[in-house]
Amino acid sequence: MSKSDVVVIGNGFAGLMSALVSADQGKKVTLLSYGAGTFPLNSGVIDVLGYDDSGKAVANPAQAVGAVADEHPYKKIGTQALEESVKFFQDVVAAEGFPYVGSLNEQQWLITGVGTLKPSCLIPESMQGSKCFEASEIVLVGVKGLKDYYVDMVAENLAKELGNDKKYTVVTVDPHYKGARDLTTKDVASWMDTDAGYSDFVSQVKESAGAGKVIVVPQILGLKGNVVWKKIVAELGCPVVETTAMPPSVNGLRLRDVLLSALKKKGITVIENSKAEEAVIEGSKAVAVKAGGEVRLQTYNADKFIVATGGFYSGGITMRDFGEAKEVIFGLPIECDCVEERWVNKQLFSDKKQTFAKTGVRVDATLRGVNESGNVVLQNVYVAGRNLSGYDFCFEHSGNGVALASAYKAAKA
Amino acid sequence: MELEERARDSADNCIACTSCVAVCPVTKANPDYRGPKLVGPAHNRMHFSDESDYEDSLKLCSNCKNCDITCPNGVSVATLNMLERAKYYKAHPEKHTQADQMLSHNFQMADMLKSIPFGRSCANLGMSIGEAMGMMGAMGIAPQRKSPRFATKYFRELYKEIKQPEGLTKEVLFFPGCFIDVNDPEVGVAFVKVMNANGYKVLMDDRFKCCGSPLVVGGYLDEARSHADSNVAVINEYAAKNIPVIACCTSCSLMLKAEYTELFAQEEMAQAAKNVYDAFEFLTILADQGELKKVQVSSDKKFIYHAPCHLRAQGMGMPAVDLLKEIGVNIDSADAGCCGMSGSYGFHKENYETSMKIGSELFDKINASGAHKVVCDCGTCREQIKHGTNAKTTHPIQVLAKAYEQ
Numbered sequence: 001m002s003k004s005d006v007v008v009i010g011n012g013f014a015g016l017m018s019a020l021v022s023a024d025q026g027k028k029v030t031l032l033s034y035g036a037g038t039f040p041l042n043s044g045v046i047d048v049l050g051y052d053d054s055g056k057a058v059a060n061p062a063q064a065v066g067a068v069a070d071e072h073p074y075k076k077i078g079t080q081a082l083e084e085s086v087k088f089f090q091d092v093v094a095a096e097g098f099p100y101v102g103s104l105n106e107q108q109w110l111i112t113g114v115g116t117l118k119p120s121c122l123i124p125e126s127m128q129g130s131k132c133f134e135a136s137e138i139v140l141v142g143v144k145g146l147k148d149y150y151v152d153m154v155a156e157n158l159a160k161e162l163g164n165d166k167k168y169t170v171v172t173v174d175p176h177y178k179g180a181r182d183l184t185t186k187d188v189a190s191w192m193d194t195d196a197g198y199s200d201f202v203s204q205v206k207e208s209a210g211a212g213k214v215i216v217v218p219q220i221l222g223l224k225g226n227v228v229w230k231k232i233v234a235e236l237g238c239p240v241v242e243t244t245a246m247p248p249s250v251n252g253l254r255l256r257d258v259l260l261s262a263l264k265k266k267g268i269t270v271i272e273n274s275k276a277e278e279a280v281i282e283g284s285k286a287v288a289v290k291a292g293g294e295v296r297l298q299t300y301n302a303d304k305f306i307v308a309t310g311g312f313y314s315g316g317i318t319m320r321d322f323g324e325a326k327e328v329i330f331g332l333p334i335e336c337d338c339v340e341e342r343w344v345n346k347q348l349f350s351d352k353k354q355t356f357a358k359t360g361v362r363v364d365a366t367l368r369g370v371n372e373s374g375n376v377v378l379q380n381v382y383v384a385g386r387n388l389s390g391y392d393f394c395f396e397h398s399g400n401g402v403a404l405a406s407a408y409k410a411a412k413a
Numbered sequence: 414m415e416l417e418e419r420a421r422d423s424a425d426n427c428i429a430c431t432s433c434v435a436v437c438p439v440t441k442a443n444p445d446y447r448g449p450k451l452v453g454p455a456h457n458r459m460h461f462s463d464e465s466d467y468e469d470s471l472k473l474c475s476n477c478k479n480c481d482i483t484c485p486n487g488v489s490v491a492t493l494n495m496l497e498r499a500k501y502y503k504a505h506p507e508k509h510t511q512a513d514q515m516l517s518h519n520f521q522m523a524d525m526l527k528s529i530p531f532g533r534s535c536a537n538l539g540m541s542i543g544e545a546m547g548m549m550g551a552m553g554i555a556p557q558r559k560s561p562r563f564a565t566k567y568f569r570e571l572y573k574e575i576k577q578p579e580g581l582t583k584e585v586l587f588f589p590g591c592f593i594d595v596n597d598p599e600v601g602v603a604f605v606k607v608m609n610a611n612g613y614k615v616l617m618d619d620r621f622k623c624c625g626s627p628l629v630v631g632g633y634l635d636e637a638r639s640h641a642d643s644n645v646a647v648i649n650e651y652a653a654k655n656i657p658v659i660a661c662c663t664s665c666s667l668m669l670k671a672e673y674t675e676l677f678a679q680e681e682m683a684q685a686a687k688n689v690y691d692a693f694e695f696l697t698i699l700a701d702q703g704e705l706k707k708v709q710v711s712s713d714k715k716f717i718y719h720a721p722c723h724l725r726a727q728g729m730g731m732p733a734v735d736l737l738k739e740i741g742v743n744i745d746s747a748d749a750g751c752c753g754m755s756g757s758y759g760f761h762k763e764n765y766e767t768s769m770k771i772g773s774e775l776f777d778k779i780n781a782s783g784a785h786k787v788v789c790d791c792g793t794c795r796e797q798i799k800h801g802t803n804a805k806t807t808h809p810i811q812v813l814a815k816a817y818e819q
């Protein structure tokens with residue numbers, strides 16, 4: 001394997017974006033991937049900051065990001081890199097024909113799969129819940145046999161959120177499904193990708209559509225970017241909005257496919273099923289990582305490495321014995337308040353961040369790992385995404401935002 | 414000796430994230446299949462004592478390994494499926510069909526035909542007649558397909574006629590595998606040429622048996638185990654002499670490198686695996702050491718590459734594409750997922766429709782590419798591609814051998 005300029009380890013959102021930004025800098029990039037990243041779980045929407053440190057809802061993410069604590073990754077990344085990263089991302093997906101709406105100055109609103117509203121920052125056009133605000137009638141579409149989507153409950157909850165001065169109508173579409181298993185949103189989306197499925201669906205909802213109305217559907221509008229959404233909006237003559245979904249999320253898969261397509265166009269080499277196991281270090285620099293299948297490891301040489309292995313949740317950081325948290329490839333320093341009484345805040349949905357969630361690699365403003373005295377340990381190894389310490393993505397709703405901004409900064413460095 | 418870490422215990426790592434369900438090509442194509450999470454890890458954990466307790470749709474899994482490639486938690490999903498399937502057939506041997514029997518034991522047929530004068534020509538003629546008369550369908554084999562023909566000389570015979578250059582000091586042992594041996598021996602011939610050009614003498618060992626992949630998929634696990642044991646013994650014998658074993662078929666190499674150990678958890682198997690290489694994996698190592706014969710191709714003929722799932726599962730990227738690109742071949746990967754064939758899977762009549770549906774994305778890409786030939790390391794993938802498109806196919810080692818000739 002010939003030497004790369006940059007080796008990116010990890011194929012979640014942070015890894016794919018690190019690879020794209022690096023390639024955009026004219027670098028020869030190899031990406032080591034294992035598993036599918038969190039895409040199928042996170043609906044492919046980009047939260048930047050939903051709640052501040054005190055648990056208050058954030059209306060303007062850009063402002064709130066400026067006020068985070070010193071330990072927070074956003075503080076190290078800085079608002080300029082965050083802004084540039086958002087633009088970079090929006091340009092990439094738009095060039096792939098799958099534009100994301102939103103900006104750092106306001107929140108977008110998503111309708112969840114149970115009918116509540118939830119803020120996010122960058123979302124695909126098909127998921128703009130705000131379209132409902134002006135409508136006089138909301139038509140909620142269920143699908144016969146679809147698992148985990150209870151259209152009556154969605155209608156009931158949405159009415160609570162949006163008020164009873166609107167009319168709520170429920171329509172159930174029959175996909176004429178004859179299989180032996182429960183339908184998933186992905187199955188229905190595949191059906192919508194066929195001409196026959198699409199026409200069948202349209203014929204069943206057309207009557208309920210029209211001016212002044214908004215159609216709310218589960219995440220079923222095809223697997224290929226926004227192709228089906230564009231077609232159906234034009235055909236029904238009113239906005240159509242998808243909810244978020246249970247895993248595997250169709251929109252998460254769409255975003256992953258779109259980013260992988262961009263990677264291919266940039267000539268980035270993706271090595272599948274290739275878990276990085278160890279690093280080759282010379283002095284204060286890494287020269288290679290060894291990765292591969294069960295039998296033998298391949299050596300991937302590079303000038304620079306970006307570690308986007310997803311922290312505790314995805315195996316980038318492990319803790320065999322309590323208090324012994326470890327970044328598995330380079331042994332980068334971990335910042336962790338490893339005191340048993342403070343580790344877990346027993347109230348899972350409490351108003352405090354979880355200590356375990358904040359555990360991660362201690363980095364400086366260049367996103368390189370630093371020891372306790374603040375000195376960089378490996379000159380050419382950068383850290384991105386959920387590997388970083390000092391934030392609880394779940395509490396503050398910042399998961400993909402931190403992933404994006406840190407990936408951008410790490411790749412630009 | 415039994416290994417401590419056993420793939421069959423990996424079901425406990427499953428966190429039910431459904432990533433495997435999202436990528437399983439059979440789940441997508443066939444609504445009757447309940448998908449990897451349910452029939453593999455979940456079923457394995459529920460399945461306590463009764464051997465007849467069975468999830469019906471388990472027989473629809475093709476062992477293509479896309480679930481394993483996608484699982485973030487190291488669950489050997491496909492192997493769990495195969496172990497469950499084997500348990501079922503152990504309890505219900507009568508459920509094996511004639512097609513299972515035939516498609517899993519092609520190696521027996523091949524050996525038998527070799528021992529009969531004109532056996533192969535007659536068998537090929539028989540197949541043509543059988544296909545024309547619609548007999549394949551009656552046997553449970555997809556009537557739409559043309560069965561691969563037996564070569565008039567198997568590779569094991571051709572090998573004996575090849576004059577390898579004198580004085581080659583380095584040696585490798587070739588594991589031809591059934592398809593190359595009996596259906597496509599020219600791949601083996603090309604392999605010998607390439608290795609000779611790089612200073613290696615190619616050895617053969619008649620004790621090698623079918624790697625057992627079709628037996629595993631057919632649910633004949635005990636037979637597969639006996640094949641594994643004898644192959645592993647041979648491989649370890651050569652390991653002791655520092656002679657690596659190389660396969661050109663990626664399903665064979667996956668079997669020898671990973672699946673034996675996953676299925677049977679024996680230390681000797683894990684040991685043998687270390688001495689087995691895919692051909693282009695081995696050539697890439699030579700290239701990294703600066704020992705690969707240098708050649709530059711000037712033709713601008715365009716090739717499209719299909720990466721077999723069983724190569725992708727090996728976690729080493731696409732060494733054939735990288736190497737061919739390096740020497741100037743105009744080649745690009747189709748990146749269109751599974752071809753749908755999965756060894757003998759697509760030959761079963763009841764899997765035909767699923768198999769062709771899965772392959773449709775690849776067929777479309779190939780048809781749209783305008784490529785001169787499709788390059789692919791797997792014999793049955795190449796059969797599927799020929800069936801689903803009008804394209805010509807070749808093994809990457811043949812492309813390299815040709816480059817060496819110029």
Ligand SMILES: Cc1cc2nc3c(=O)[nH]c(=O)nc-3n(C[C@H](O)[C@H](O)[C@H](O)COP(=O)(O)OP(=O)(O)OC[C@H]3O[C@@H](n4cnc5c(N)ncnc54)[C@H](O)[C@@H]3O)c2cc1C
Nearest residue numbers: 010012013014035037038042047276310314385386399400
């Ligand atoms: C259920 C759920 C819902 C969420 N919903 C949202 C949401 O709505 N909005 C939002 O913004 N965020 C959401 N998040 C958070 C968000 O998904 C993550 O914070 C973010 O995507 C993390 O990206 P990452 O690339 O750092 O990590 P991951 O996505 O975890 O990717 C890491 C990848 O690296 C691979 N890897 C690990 N070790 C190695 C190795 N040694 N070699 C090679 N590869 C390796 C892993 O297998 C994995 O594929 C959600 C998270 C979860 C779990």
Ligand code: SF4
Nearest residue numbers: 437474475477478480
């Ligand atoms: S081996 Fe292939 S067909 Fe079987 S469950 Fe896994 S992905 Fe699906």
Ligand code: SF4
Nearest residue numbers: 427428430431433484
């Ligand atoms: S991908 Fe792995 S962890 Fe996720 S459901 Fe499948 S087997 Fe379980």
